[in-house]
Amino acid sequence: MSQDVKDRLKAMVASIGFLVVFLAAWNAFVVAQSGPAADMDPELAALLGPQAKGESALPTPGDVGSEIWGHISNPFYDAGPNDKGVGIQLAYSIFRVLTGFGLAALIAIPLGFLIGMSKLAAQALNPYIQLLKPVSPLAWMPLALYTIKDSEISSIFVIFICSIWPMLLNTIFGVASVRKDWLNVAKTLEVPPLRTAWRVILPAAAPTILTGMRISIGIAWLVIVAAEMLVGGTGIGYFVWNEWNNLSITGVISAIFFIGVVGMILDLMLGQAAKLVAYAE
Amino acid sequence: MNKANKIIKVEGLERSFPSTEGKGETQVFGDVWFDVKEGEFVCLIGHSGCGKTTLLNILAGLDQATSGHVIADGFAVEKPSLDRAVIFQGHALMPWMTVMGNIDFAVSSRWPAWDKEKRRAHCQQFIDMVHLTGSENKKPAQLSGGMKQRVGIARALAIEPKVLLMDEPFSALDALTRGSLQDELLGIIAQRGQTSFMITHDIDEAILLSDRIVLMTNGPEARVCEIVENSLPKERTRSDMHTHPNYYPMRNHLIEFLVNRSKSFREELASASYDPKNPPVVRPAADGDTLNQVAS
C-alpha cells in the first residue's frame, strides 16, 4: 500500500470517528435533558406538550436520521403549497441559483474582459464596482420587488446581483494581469486581437475567472436560502421557514443537511472545472 | 562586407521615459547608430540597466523610439512583424499549451492557410532541430530551463524570420546548460545563415557567437562606445576558441570595456573625436589592435 493511500485511509477513519463522537455527544445531550417529570401539575403538563412527558425539544440523531431518510425516499411528492417534497424545493432553489448565476456569468465575463483590457475603463469603473460590491444582495430585494413585481424573478435578480461582483472583479483582474511576455509573443507573431483574446488572454485568465465563479456560486447558494425565506412560496429557504413555523426542529435540521450537501456539490463541480483550466508555470 | 545587404539599420535612436521625480524626461540611450547585415550575427553588450531590453523592444516593434528610427529590410519599423522573431529573456512559453502547441501557435500565425498536417510536419522539423523529439506533448512546466529555451528557439525559427532578435536568452540558465545551448545555437545559425541580433552581458557568449559586438555604455544617456569586430576565425567552437591567439586580446578588450570604459566613456568622449554615426570600429588581435574608421 502506498503512503498516499494509507494517509487517505487514516483521514477517512478519523472522519468517521469524529462523526461517531459527535452523534454520541448529541444523543447524550438530548437524553440528559429529558429527565423524568412525574410530579407535575397535569394542566401544566398539557400546556407543555411533549416536554412534559420528559422528552427534550431537541430531536435525537435517530429522529433526524429517519426524517432525512423519509425525505430521500420520497423527495418529489406534492401535497399542496405548504407540503412539497424536499427534492421539489431544492430543485426550485437550484433552478433560481443557476439561472441568476448563469445570467451573471454571461454579463460579468465579457464585460470583465473588456474592462480588464483597458486601463482607462478599469480605473473609471472601479469606484462603482467598489461601492456596489459590499451591498448585501438582500438590500436589493425591495427594489427588485417594487420594479419587477414578481417574486420569482426578484429572487433570480438577487442571485444575479450577488453573483456578478466576484466574477466581474476576478475577470478584470485575471485579464489585466496576463503576463506581458505572452502578449508580446502574440504581438510579434502579428496575431489578430480576437485570436489573441481567445488563444492567449482567455486561457491565461481562466483560472482566476473560475475562482471568481466558484466564489459567486457559493455566495448565491448562501443568499438563495435567505431570499426564499423573505419571498416565500417555494424553495429550500421557504421549506426551512415553514418547518420552523411548524415547530419542527427535526425538519429544520434535516433541511440544513440538504442545503449543505447541495452547496458542497455545486462547489465540487466548479472545483473540477477549475482543474480543467489550471496550468502550472 | 560593407557591400552586403543591411537588414537592420538603427539611425539616431533615442528613448526617454518620464523621470521618476515627475519632472522632465530621463534619456535611457540616445544617438545610437549601428546596423546588422544579411547573414551576420551582431551582439550588443552593456551593463544591466543601460537600456538593452528597451532597444531590442524597439527593434521588434514592441516599443516606440522617442526619436530616430529603425529600418528593417528597407522599411521603417512601426509595429511588430513576423519577419522579426524574438526570443525573450524569460522563455515566454504559454504554459497551457504543449511544446507542439506553442510552436504551432507561431506557425499557424505565420501561415494561416496551411492545414494541420502541413503545420505538424513543419513544427516537427524544428522540434527535432532543437533535440526535443519525444517531448512534443509535454507542457512547459514538465521541461527543464534549458529545454524551455530550446522550445523558444524552435518557436522563433519555425516562422523562418529574416532576423532573429534575442534578449539574453540564456541568462537564466546554469553554466553547463548555457554552454551546450550556445553550441547548438551556433550550429543552427551557421547552417541556416540566419541573420541575428543578440543582447548579452556574457563576454564569452559574445566572442563565440558574434561577428561584431556593439558596446553600449552605462545608462542613463547610454551611447554606443564602439563596435568590435571579432578577430577569431569563423570556424570556432566553445572548446577550442580559448586556444586561439586572438582570444585573449578580444576578451581583455571587452572586459576592459565592461569594467572601466563603460563608466568613464563621457571623459573619453571629451578628449577624442567621436562621431555617433560612425562609432570607432576595433579589431583586437594578438598582432596588435587595428582601428578602422570606415565611413559606411
Ligand SMILES: Nc1ncnc2c1ncn2[C@@H]1O[C@H](COP(=O)(O)OP(=O)(O)O)[C@@H](O)[C@H]1O
Ligand atoms: N516603461 C518604462 N518606464 C520608465 N522607465 C523605464 C521603462 N522601461 C525601462 N525603463 C528604464 O530604462 C532603463 C533601461 O531598462 P532596460 O532596457 O530593461 O535595461 P537592460 O535590459 O539593459 O537591463 C532602466 O533604468 C529602466 O528603469
Ligand SMILES: [Mg+2]
Ligand atoms: Mg534586460
